[in-house]
Amino acid sequence: MTVKQLTIRRLWPRPLTSTSRMSFFYVLLFSLSLQTTAAQVEPKGTIALVGAQVLDGYESTPISDGVVVYQAGVITAVGSVADVQIPANATVIDVGxxxxxxxxxxxxxxVDLIGHGSYERYYAFLGGDERLDEVMPIAAKQMLRAGVTTALDLGAPFEILNVRRKIDSGQIPGPRLLVSGPWITRVQYDTIPDSYEVVISSPEEGALKALELIDRGADVIKTWEGLTLQDYRAIVGAAHSCGIKVHAHLYDPEAIEMAIEAGVDVFQHVGSAGNPPYENALINTIAHKEIPVVQTISHRVWVYPSTVAFPSRLQRAEYRTDMPDDIYEEFMDSFQNFHQLPYFRNAATEIRNSKQSARQFIEAGARMGVGTDAASPLNMHLEAIWREMSALVDSGMTPIQVISAATKTNAEILGVFAERGSLERGKQADILVVAGNPLEDIEALGRVALVAKGGVLWVTENSTLQIDDKVNHFNSP
Ligand SMILES: [Zn+2]
Incomplete structure (x- = not known):
């Protein structure tokens, strides 16, 4: 989340009566039963996906008539139809x-957000963090359906670990998750429940809290606003002593200078393209130090004009099928007069600034990762990743560069490249199949036909592939 609304009255936690607790319990049971109706279909034996153009995650030449073979969730061969011997017993899926x-x-x-128009109203509706168990599975499903097989959550209470367990055990669809848990800040953010943040007042407290978060399960540490240089140093020192990276939410040039000085590992937002351009010297330092930049530019300056141009994007059928009635009604109602939402108050200025600021890191040769800040207002998980990648192409990256950034580079940033992020023998069979050619039109990434995670196959509602019933569907009839 990037919005700053620091003067808003706290609206939760709203105490639940015993009656509402009971009805909440039944709603939860019902929604969980909706989400777990069908057991996940695990593929048996060897699978060969044959005939597609294959991009392996590197910035290299595509394989035009390619094959990927996997078994037990692990890739065994990648190459052209001419070069790869497909095992005789393999199940062959034609992806021409x-x-x-x-x-x-x-x-x-x-993972706690679904694109609702207002953070304040959303958390009031959810009773603070009371209904996170209901909304997180919706978000997780939408991410996997969009082809996102790994995601870093940057700021949620540790209830997210329950959702991760359900995903990992195959109870609900979703990506492999890494999590920060609550973020560390000096500035209290009154628009979100207290469980989302750890407010510190000294560097010593910062270090202690970082260690506590890691102990509770944080895969990375996220820092937010108002920290001093000594705070950054203390937090980075504590995290690094455990082999954990620090991701900093950064906008102000002064905060960026401190983060460089303190050795912060990954720079998140660094403007989100909504800020005026930074000084060249600052950009060049980040580029030379090869500090990964995850700019999250689409949610500020591409989502809004796209919605003005085509408001029907808010009404995709999947939203109706994914959500319980009351959440769906609240979600849709939050888009009334969306152009007046506080989140988009500065949209016109941000769009003007973005012409320069979105591309300055790319032109300087910075190490670009890809992140979306999904699902900030109107930035739904179902579209966020291809919209971000499209925005990065608009800002100067080539399609193959941005695809490599969202796979190989992101895997390196998250420390998982030994297992995934490229298509190579021995890596996990995390695979996306889209209709058409994203090298020609990056928005083809929005036409997801098939997703494999650890070899388990998921077909989308709008899939352009004919596949028999040995796969999973996101919404079984
Ligand atoms: Zn965020």
Missing amino acids: GHTLLPGLIDSHVH
Whole structure:
């Protein structure tokens, strides 16, 4: 989340009566039963995906008539139809006319969000963090359906670990998750429940809290606003002593200078393209130090004009099928007069600034990762990743560069490249198949036909592939 609304009255936690607790319990049971009706279909034996253009995650020449073979969730061969010997007992799936690439990685998501128009109203509706167990599975499903097979959540209470367990055990669809848990800040953010943040007042407290978060399960540490140089140093020192990276939410040039000085590992937002351009010297320092930049530019300056141009994007059928009635009604109602939402108050200025600021890191040769800040207002998980990648192409990256950034580079940033982020023998079978050619039109990444995570296959509602019933569907009839 990037919005600053620091003067808003706290609206939660709203105490639940015993009656509402009981009805909440039954709603929860019902929604969980909706989400777990069908057991996940695990593929048996060897699978060969044949005939697609294959992009392996590197910035290299595509394989035009490619094959990917996997068994027990692990890739055993990648190459052209002419070169790869497909085992005689393999189940062959024809993916001709499609492009096959590594499952996408999103280095900045919020699994607790679904794209509702207002954070304040959303958390009031959810009773603070009371209904996170209901909304997180919706978000997780939408991410996997969008081809995101790994995601870094940057700021949620540790209830997210329950959702991760359900995903990992195959109870609900979703990406492999890495999490920061609550973020560390000096500035209290009154628009969100207290469980989302750890407010510190000294460097010593920062270090202690970082260690506590790591002990509770944080895979990375996220820092937010108002920290001093000594705070950054203390937090980075504590995290690094445990082999954990620090991701900093950064806008102000002074905060960026401190983060460089303190050795912060990954720079998140660094303007989100909504800020005026930074000084060249600052950009060049970040580029020379090869500090990964995850700019999250689409949610500020591409989502809004796209919605003005085509408001129907808010009404996709999947939203109706994914959500319980009351959440769906609240979600849709939050888009009334969306142009007046506080989140988009500065949209016109941000869009003007973005012409320069979105591309300055790319032109300086910075190490670009890809993250979406999904699902900030109107930035739904179902579209966020391809919109971000499209925005990065608009800002100067080539399609193959941005695909490599969202797979290989993101895997490196998250420290998982030994297992995934490219299509290579021995890596996990996390695979995305889209209709058409994203090298020609990056928005083809929005036409997801098939997703594999650890070899388990998921077909989308709008899939352009004919596949028999040995796969999973996101919404079984
Ligand atoms: Zn965020």
